[in-house]
Amino acid sequence: MADPTRVLVPTFGRPREDEALAYALEAYPDAEVIVLAVVTPIGTPLSEGGVLERDDERTARARDRAAELLESVDAGAATDRVRIEVREGRPANVIPTYASDEGVDHVVMYGHGTETSGLVRRLLGRTVATTVVERTDRPVTVLG
Structure with a gap:
């Protein structure tokens, strides 16, 4: 299989997303890397909690979060091949569709x-990563 030319790294405000971006930049040095900042709709379990914020404020905050993520990995010269996109929706739906x-x-x-146990997963539901793997027809690397 040839190396990918377009790699997607989703972000929706969870810990350790910087590791996924750093991995993508290092593992695929010739690929365009798209950081997809997902704005979760208000009222869903993953919502950022900005109930009083307007949609444009939440979108701006998601874009800023993605830019900070890029800065945190010290991408250096690689930033010329990184693009930030923002979409609204549930991450498990938005990521495969995008x-x-x-x-x-x-x-x-x-x-x-x-890393959670089967009991915890049954109580809390499926992880976004698991759902993305099942719903996308693209290869998915899940770091853990």
């Missing part, structure tokens, strides 16, 4: 909650 619609070759994400 990957398919935008011609992404590979998805790299941190497996939030993959």
